[in-house]
Amino acid sequence: MYKVFVNDKPLFLTNTVEKETDFRMFLLESVDIEQLIVNMFNNKIQKAFLYHPDEKETLKKLKEKIPVAKAGGGLVYNKRGEVLFIFRNGKWDLPKGGIEKNEDIEDTAIREVEEETGVKGLKITQKLQKTYHVFKRNGTYRLKVTHWYEMKTDYSGKLSGQLEEGIEKVAWLNPEQIKEVLTNSYENIKLLFETVELDK
Numbered sequence: 514m515y516k517v518f519v520n521d522k523p524l525f526l527t528n529t530v531e532k533e534t535d536f537r538m539f540l541l542e543s544v545d546i547e548q549l550i551v552n553m554f555n556n557k558i559q560k561a562f563l564y565h566p567d568e569k570e571t572l573k574k575l576k577e578k579i580p581v582a583k584a585g586g587g588l589v590y591n592k593r594g595e596v597l598f599i600f601r602n603g604k605w606d607l608p609k610g611g612i613e614k615n616e617d618i619e620d621t622a623i624r625e626v627e628e629e630t631g632v633k634g635l636k637i638t639q640k641l642q643k644t645y646h647v648f649k650r651n652g653t654y655r656l657k658v659t660h661w662y663e664m665k666t667d668y669s670g671k672l673s674g675q676l677e678e679g680i681e682k683v684a685w686l687n688p689e690q691i692k693e694v695l696t697n698s699y700e701n702i703k704l705l706f707e708t709v710e711l712d713k
Contacts (some may be wrong), residue, residue: 515572517656518646518700519553523560526571536560541571547579550647550654572645576656579647583612584659585622588641588709589632591685592667598694599629599674600682605694607702609659610678618660626664630683631673637662642708644701661705 515526526541539549541563552558565571586609589597609626612618623635631670641661647654675681686694695703 515645516704517575518644519550520647521700522558523700524549524553524642525559525560526568526575527562527564528566528568530564536562537672538562538564541565541574544578545567546575547641547654550579553647554649572699580653582650582655582656583621584609584657585612585620585625586610586620586659586661587622587626587635587637587664588705589626589635589666590662591669593685593687594712595685595687596691597626597630597632598684598686598691599680600684601674603697605702607699607705609661612666614617619662622660622662625662626666629634629675629678630669630681632666632668632683633670634666634668636666638665639663641705644704646699646701648698659701663709673699678680706708 517524517526537558539561542565544563549558549561551647553561555686561569563575586607588607597608599608608626610621610629612621619637626632626635641663644659644661646657648657674681674683695706
């Protein structure tokens, strides 16, 4: 099952029919996706399921209904086992950004981390899960698919947030601090941390 976040509310892509309780269920084939997204953005729907009988087809079908933006990001550890976070729009987040023409997604992830935080000497150590969320740009809703990579660095220099991206703070956080900042982060970031072990 895939989980797509719309304004931090979950939209599940599923191949099982469940009895509705606290959510709405729609058929992926026939749903008016824009209307559903608008309702979720406007808090009329808190949680929804999109049903399609073939689980492998669910994401593909959704991508046919909404433009896709591909992004790369990093979960970066330093030598002390701290993780690199950025603070923007009032929330803690991880550095990430959109792919450029003819760029490999791994290169996107490294470039974006460098640009957004000033951290250099990044090495990808493993591929993490992808996350999905819907955002609006120039009046159009898009599905952002972010490819996440675990990275390591020995960098101990100055951190500098990319101002034109609205980044107010960049910080190395230890596992205790991470637990705290995740209470003021995005659902996708929380999801990512459910699958990684801190205290590396």
